[in-house]
Amino acid sequence: MSKLYIVATPIGNLADFSPRAAETLKSVDQIGCEDTRTSTVLLQRYEIDKPLFSFHQHNEHHKVKHLMNLLDGGSDIALISDAGMPGISDPGFLAVRAAHQNGHTVCAIPGPDAATTALAASGLPSDRYVYEGFLPPKKGRETRIKAIAESDTTSVIYVSPHKLVRFLKRLSSFTEPDRWICIARELTKKFEEVQRGHISDLLDDWQNRPSVKGEFVVIVSGKTYSE
Template sequence: MATLYLVATPIGNLEDFSARAVSTLQSVDQIACEDTRTSGVLLQHFQINKPTFSFHQHNEHQKVKHLINLLDGGQNIALISDAGMPAISDPGFLATRAAHQNGHSVIAIPGPNAVTTALAVSGLPSDRFTFEGFLPPKKGRQTRIQEIADSDITSVVYESPHKLVRFLEKLHEFAGDDRWVCITRELTKKFEETDRAQLGELLKRWRNKDSIKGEIAIVIAGKSYSE
């Protein structure tokens, strides 16, 4: 029986990479990477010299068999995404399921994660929350936004910069001016930004920005929350 390690990587700041994560990557036989070029920068920085192969959303179904064959052959494999925890809005679910189904051990090496980081910094209720990831680009998108607006618990959403204002506008249609929302951008990076306000005010501010860039996570309070 071999082991599949799910290793969290920094979402921005390389100093967030744990000593345990480094030692795990140094100890495995091969590393499955969402993007071998992106991961190569990280691995080189920490002087980790292990064979790598690509494992991303476009080849995940095909590469699972290869990964299981490696585990069946007694090799320990680490799976890393470009940033954050594998299998959380990133490839990894299929590999993790297959490893369990084939009798191999699965161990997570926890670390940076944009969902929990955004939730923690938001100052909004975190005892219960729903993680929506990226919403559908078209079909079902409006329904999901309405469900978020109608929810009694906090929701966390990932959004691309060019869709952010449109998301806020649609949420505003369903939730109104008073809903508390926190937008986090470029978490742990040089230009990290946290903007927390009621939705009406927040929408005005972000409509007036010249340009919006970077990785964005949005935390939306439940409809019954007030301050």
């Protein structure tokens, strides 16, 4: 049967792309991209010239059938997202499930990941953690934030820049002011920033900044953690 490759791509620094990932993309018949314009920059950097098709959150259900037709026809296909591992807060789950259901081989090519990169840099307990990804925009958001505040386990959350201060304010309303958190911004990029401290201090810093820009990962310690 054909193979579906799930290939991790750099979360910022293009030099983080692995030789194995590059060779895999050179070997497949077609590449599904979250955004073909974004992916072209990476592919040109590594001299990868393959037919591309779009595969993103707005067309994933429709494109799964197209993807299965390619695999059923004997083509090996790779899926990549704009950054990180497809299927982890990015499109890919439906395609992987369908590939398994239809008897095709699935192979994940590991690489950069914002969640574990931030966690490793946080200096907070990483033996057990809960990956929250992006919280729901409305329904269920409050419940999730309360659960994070009450958890004894480290939590990893992706937060949009325009929601960062609002998220920290809401979380702080359910936690003690000395709860340890880490805010990682623009990981692997030129303006990378990793801040670690009490939630009250970091909230004060960010709500007094003139602007909040970049891609954020927030690490929240469990409520029983202390130093």
